[in-house]
Structure formats: structure tokens, C-alpha cells
Amino acid sequence: MTRPAALLEELESLLGPANCPSDPEVIASYITDWTGRFEGEALAVARPADTAEVAAVIEVARSHGAVLIPQGGNTGLVGGSVPRKRRQEARPQLVLSLARLARIEEVDRLGLRLLAGAGTTLGAAQRAAAAAGLGLGIDLSARESATLGGMAATNAGGLTVFRHGSMRDRLGGIEAVLANGSVVSELSGLAKDSVGWSPAALFAGSEGTLAIFTKVMLKLVPLPRTRLVALLAYSSPRAAVEAAAAGRTGLPSLESMELTLRPGMELVTEQFDLARPVGLDEGAAAWLTLELAGEGDLLSELEHLLSAVPPLESAVATETAARSRLFSYRERHTEAVSRRGVPHKLDVAVPTRRVEELLASLSARFAREEGCELYLWGHLAESNVHVNLLGPAPEDESLDDAVVEIVTGLGGTISAEHGVGVAKARYLGSARPAANLALMAAVKAALDPGRLLNPGVLEPT
Ligand code: FAD
Ligand code: 2HG
Ligand code: ZN
Numbered sequence: 533m534t535r536p537a538a539l540l541e542e543l544e545s546l547l548g549p550a551n552c553p554s555d556p557e558v559i560a561s562y563i564t565d566w567t568g569r570f571e572g573e574a575l576a577v578a579r580p581a582d583t584a585e586v587a588a589v590i591e592v593a594r595s596h597g598a599v600l601i602p603q604g605g606n607t608g609l610v611g612g613s614v615p616r617k618r619r620q621e622a623r624p625q626l627v628l629s630l631a632r633l634a635r636i637e638e639v640d641r642l643g644l645r646l647l648a649g650a651g652t653t654l655g656a657a658q659r660a661a662a663a664a665g666l667g668l669g670i671d672l673s674a675r676e677s678a679t680l681g682g683m684a685a686t687n688a689g690g691l692t693v694f695r696h697g698s699m700r701d702r703l704g705g706i707e708a709v710l711a712n713g714s715v716v717s718e719l720s721g722l723a724k725d726s727v728g729w730s731p732a733a734l735f736a737g738s739e740g741t742l743a744i745f746t747k748v749m750l751k752l753v754p755l756p757r758t759r760l761v762a763l764l765a766y767s768s769p770r771a772a773v774e775a776a777a778a779g780r781t782g783l784p785s786l787e788s789m790e791l792t793l794r795p796g797m798e799l800v801t802e803q804f805d806l807a808r809p810v811g812l813d814e815g816a817a818a819w820l821t822l823e824l825a826g827e828g829d830l831l832s833e834l835e836h837l838l839s840a841v842p843p844l845e846s847a848v849a850t851e852t853a854a855r856s857r858l859f860s861y862r863e864r865h866t867e868a869v870s871r872r873g874v875p876h877k878l879d880v881a882v883p884t885r886r887v888e889e890l891l892a893s894l895s896a897r898f899a900r901e902e903g904c905e906l907y908l909w910g911h912l913a914e915s916n917v918h919v920n921l922l923g924p925a926p927e928d929e930s931l932d933d934a935v936v937e938i939v940t941g942l943g944g945t946i947s948a949e950h951g952v953g954v955a956k957a958r959y960l961g962s963a964r965p966a967a968n969l970a971l972m973a974a975v976k977a978a979l980d981p982g983r984l985l986n987p988g989v990l991e992p993t
Contacts (some may be wrong), residue, residue, distance in 0.1 A: 536575050539596040543578055543626075548586050551579040551632070561675040564626045565614045566607050566674075566899075568874045569926045570954065571707060571873050572615030574601070583746040585668050587713045589628060590744070590984070596712075598624040598760040599987050602740035604631065604651060604682030607674040608879050610953025611683065611688055612989040620954075620988055630681050633746055636660045644752040645704045645721045650681025650745040657750065666752040669696030671862040680748035684873040687737035689930030691788040692822070694780075696753060707747035711980035719749055734975075739951050740986040742979050756785075756825035761855040762834055764820045764843040765811020765878055767842035769793065772818035773888045776912045782836055785826030789913035790862045792819045796869075796907045800861055803868040805815040809861050810845040820912065823855075870919045872905075876926075878919040878935045879957070882944035885913040893938045894919060904931060916948040929958070936962075952990050960992040 538542050543552040548723060555558055575598065593600050595814040599621060599806070603613045615625040634854035636656065654668075655675040657917065661668050672678060672690030682688075684706065708731065727793045727819050735743045741752040766772040772791060779789050789929035792800075794817050801808055814933045818845075824830045831848070838846065849855045869875050882890045891908060894917075898906040904923035905978055910916045924931050934947055936959050946952070946959045960969065969992060976983075976991075 539598060539624065541593045542590070544578060545935060546592060547578060547580060547585065549826065549838055551949050552576050552583070554836040559627070562606065562629065563614050565609075565611055566871060567609060567857060569613050569876070570611030572617050572620075574615045574627050576622045576874050577629055578631045580634050581632045583707065583709060583715055586630075586709045586744055588716060589626070590709060590711065590713050592983055593626055594982065596624070598626050598785055599984055600626050600628045601986055602628045602630065602744050603683070604685070605653065605674065605677035606923075607678045608682060608953065609740065609879070609950045610947070610955040612951060612953030612986065613726040616954065628744065629984045630744070630746070632769035637747070637785045639666070640721060641666065643721050643750055643853060644725070647721075647747060647749045648680055648718065648750055650684075650748050651679050652748070654680065654683060655680050660773065665755060667755045668702065668750050668944055669751075669753040669898075670699060670702050673866065680750065681745040684736055684745055684748055685738060685740050686951040687949070688912070689789070689911065689916065689932065692912065693747070693911060694789065700733065702750050703732040703736055703748070704751045704794055705749040706732040706735060706745055708743035708745050710743050711982065711984045715746075716743070717747070720749065720751060732797030737951065739953060740988050741976060742985065744985070746832050756827070758830055759826055759850070759855060759912065760824045760830040760834065761849050761858045761860045762822045763810055763811045763847045763861065764822065764838075765809070765814065765816035765845040766818045766820070766843055768893045768972075769817060769818040770888050770943065771841065772820050772914070773822055773891075775837065775843065778840045779820070779822065779837055780838065780913060783822070783824060783833055785824040785828065785830055785833055786822065786913065787909070788821070790821040790910070791912035791917070792821065792862055792865065792909045793817065794903070795927050796859060796909050799907065800864045803871050804864055806861065810847045811843075814844050816844050819861070821859060823859070845880070861910070865907065865918075869907055869922065873922040874926060876921040876924055876932050877950070878932060878939075878946070879916070879917060880917040880935070880939045880944050880946060881937060881947050882942045883915060884915045886942045886944070887912070887917070890917060890939065893942075894935065896937060897934060898931075901931065916949065954988055957988065957991055958993045960990070
């Protein structure tokens with residue numbers, strides 16, 4: 533019996549045939565990423581149901597010399613959730629899907645904590661918290677597919693980071709299985725606990741390379757009673773950036789402050805056949821989508837901003853359906869770009885005083901690039917800009933290099949919230965000092981000396 537056949541047989545007897553498919557048609561969606569840019573090869577997909585089965589799958593993989601590619605909702609945007617190509621990883625690869633670990637275990641209203649399986653979707657966790665009158669303080673548009681484990685693994689950010697922080701800040705604890713099969717947990721739920729360092733803090737952002745999350749505990753926040761969404765159109769990115777500066781300091785109820793530009797607004801409107809948003813027919817070049825959430829008079833809070841930096845046009849919504857209609861011009865950018873082609877994505881942030889320069893430099897650089905379309909949008913509250921390029925072939929990284937050069941020249945980061953994955957591994961060497969990279973390598977070598985977990989991800993190339 534060949535080694536792969538023995539491996540599959542062991543997996544089958546552990547999980548049952550339905551939970552370790554290897555048929556190419558069945559596993560196709562597990563080996564290709566959300567954008568269609570990254571695709572690899574896997575022997576099978578292992579779908580354990582609980583922590584003990586995760587540990588057992590690790591043991592089977594280890595004993596057969598296979599590697600594991602952890603996967604939640606497969607919405608990651610840096611190629612880290614799908615297997616590598618054979619020339620990148622010679623050992624047999626198994627996708628380790630955590631999707632079946634999707635049970636909400638507890639919503640602790642008194643201690644303000646939610647505990648759930650790592651495969652729970654963000655949307656399911658949000659609904660469980662809302663049923664108790666509470667919120668998670670984290671949100672992103674892939675909410676119905678992205679899982680808590682995947683979000684913790686990428687240190688996901690999203691729409692409310694300005695107010696509540698990113699996933700690393702939202703974690704109240706975790707349970708995780710290490711490459712040697714041991715289970716570590718930090719689930720006391722205590723608001724204060726200073727016994728040494730925290731596994732949750734160490735593993736947040738480790739992208740499946742150090743540990744497999746099996747349970748995630750999130751901190752909860754009270755749900756504000758009133759909400760308002762405003763879509764504000766400006767004549768230039770500079771005017772929008774100025775308004776954002778005023779919004780950051782002058783809007784105490786600010787939850788999200790999102791930037792979109794004309795090419796993206798036109799694309800979204802056309803792709804989804806939406807009503808033309810305010811400003812599009814008046815020549816606007818940039819938009820802010822603001823969400824305010826609180827208890828006070830949100831309209832008069834907004835009025836201050838509108839009089840300080842008047843927009844060309846504005847639309848305001850307070851009712852739920854109208855709010856999501858206004859927000860959807862922003863939220864649907866990722867999907868709209870994917871309908872048009874297979875994008876190269878860079879997710880960058882620069883010091884706030886340089887964000888306008890970033891937008892101008894990128895637009896100028898790509899205006900002269902024939903056959904390339906540039907879409908920019910992002911979380912302006914944190915000076916985080918999503919750069920999407922359509923045109924270059926999936927493996928042609930020359931234009932990615934050009935973006936990274938501009939961003940690093942401005943003192944920025946190559947990943948604000950999506951992680952490094954394989955897409956940005958080649959930039960790690962210039963993104964962190966050598967001593968930091970040596971520390972990361974030392975932790976990896978200590979926890980996973982055989983490079984069993986997600987090899988190729990977060991490793992400088
Ligand atoms: P996957 O894609 O399955 O995996 C992502 C990474 O985590 C991989 O490296 C994988 O190996 C690892 N991983 C997954 N599960 C586990 C686990 N249980 N234990 C250990 N490692 C694991 N991101 C943002 O930060 N902000 C946004 O606003 C945002 N919006 C998005 C909108 C859309 C439409 C899409 C498609 C993506 C968006 N993302 C955003 C990307 C974001 O990284 C993912 O949505 C989310 O964090 C990944 O969750 P997932 O369950 O899909 O993980
Ligand atoms: C967003 O904020 C997501 O829209 C996805 O982080 C960004 O598609 C992208 O580049
Ligand atoms: Zn984002």
C-alpha cells in the first residue's frame with residue numbers, strides 16, 4: 533500500500549469517509565482561494581468534529597510525513613488558507629477544515645464573554661451575542677463565511693477597529709492544539725489575569741503556522757441604542773482625507789469611517805445595478821461612509837462635521853434597511869472587483885499624515901500602466917487602504933512590488949489586516965527587522981520543528 537493510501541485509510545477510520553473527501557471535484561472549493569488567484573494540491577480534506585479529533589488528525593499527518601493547511605471559511609485574501617503547489621511543498625498536503633467546530637458554547641452576559649468553536653462564523657456569533665443584547669465589537673463583510681478561528685489566525689480588522697480594535701484586542705482567550713498534539717487553553721474568561729504571557733496574544737496573527745484554534749472566546753460590548761450611516765461625497769481624495777481628520781477627533785460616536793473612490797463607486801453601481809449614489813453625477817471623486825453608534829443625538833454630532841468640512845453632497849440613513857443600503861456601496865467593493873477579474877490585493881496602512889500622499893502616488897504610478905485597472909478603498913479611520921489591481925497574471929508580482937515600494941517609502945506596512953500568507957512572504961525581509969524575524973523563526977522552530985503547520989506561510993522567501 534502506498535503511503536498516501538495508508539494515510540487516507542487512517543483518516544477514514546478516524547473521521548468517517550464523509551469527513552475526509554479526496555475526490556478532486558469534492559475538494560475543489562477547498563484548494564482554491566476566494567479570489568481565484570491561489571490554488572494548490574491536496575491529498576484530501578480532513579473535517580474533524582472536535583478538539584480530540586483535531587489532535588488525532590495532527591498525529592496521523594505527522595506519522596505519515598504530511599503537512600496540514602488549516603482552513604476556516606476560506607475567505608482569506610493572502611493565499612494562506614489553501615494548499616501550496618507541488619513545487620512549493622513536496623510533502624503530501626491535507627486541508628484541515630475547522631468548519632465543523634461551529635458550536636456556540638456560552639454567552640456570558642455578566643462576564644461579557646462569548647465562547648464558541650473556532651469554525652463558528654462571525655455572523656452566527658454576532659447573532660448569538662445580539663440575542664443577549666450585546667455585540668462583538670468586530671465586523672467585516674465576509675461575516676457569513678469567515679470563522680472566528682480564521683479571524684483570530686489573521687488578526688482580522690474590519691469596519692470597527694477605530695472604536696474596538698482588531699481581533700487581537702477582541703480575544704478573551706482561546707483553546708488550541710499545537711503541532712505536538714498537546715492542547716493549550718486560556719478560557720478562564722477573567723477580565724484581568726496576569727500570570728505570564730498569553731497564548732491568545734501569541735497566536736493571534738500566526739496564520740495557522742503555530743497552533744490550530746479549536747475554541748475562541750470573544751469579549752462582548754453593549755449594543756448602542758441608535759445608529760446612523762452617512763454617505764458623504766467630496767470633490768477630491770484630499771477633501772475626504774481632511775474630513776476624515778476632523779471626524780477622527782470630532783465624532784465621539786464614530787464606529788466606522790470608510791473611504792471609496794470614483795472608479796470603485798462606478799464599478800459597484802454598475803455590477804450590482806444599484807441606484808447612483810450621491811455625488812456620482814456631480815463629479816465627486818471620493819466618498820466617506822461613516823457609521824455613528826451611540827446614545828446621544830447622532831444627527832447633530834454629524835452636523836458638526838458637515839459644517840467643518842462641507843461635502844459636495846450627502847445622504848443620511850437611520851433605519852436599518854436604509855443604513856445597509858447606503859453602506860453597501862462600500863461593502864460590495866471586494867465582490868465587484870472579483871466579478872471583473874482575478875485581482876492582486878495589497879492591504880496597506882501608512883502613518884495618517886501620509887495617507888493622501890499614498891493615494892496620490894498610487895494613482896499616479898498606475899495611471900501609466902497599460903492594461904491595469906487600479907481600485908483603492910479602505911478603512912480611512914485607521915489609514916488602511918486596500919489596493920486592488922486587475923490585469924497582471926496571477927503569478928506576475930512586478931506591480932505588487934511597485935505598491936510595496938511606495939508603501940515602505942512612506943513608512944507603512946505591507947499588511948494592515950489580511951495577514952502575510954504566501955502572497956506577501958517575499959516582502960517579510962524588508963517589513964521587519966532581522967531580529968524580529970529571528971524571533972518569529974525561533975518560536976516556530978520551538979513549537980513546530982517539522983514545519984507541519986501551514987509551511988510557506990509567514991516564512992520569508
Ligand atoms: P480562512 O480563509 O479559512 O483562513 C485564513 C488563515 O487563517 C489561513 O492562514 C488559515 O490557515 C488560518 N486558519 C483558519 N482557521 C484556523 C484555525 N481554526 N486555527 C488556526 N489557523 C486557522 N479581513 C479583514 O481583516 N477585514 C475585512 O474587512 C475583511 N473583509 C473581507 C471581505 C470579504 C468579502 C472577504 C472575502 C474577505 C475579507 N477579509 C477581511 C479577509 C479576512 O482575512 C477573512 O475574512 C477572515 O479573517 C478569515 O477567516 P476564514 O475563516 O475565512 O479563514
Ligand atoms: C474590505 O475591507 C476587505 O473590503 C477586503 O478587507 C479588501 O478586497 C479587498 O481588498
Ligand atoms: Zn478591509
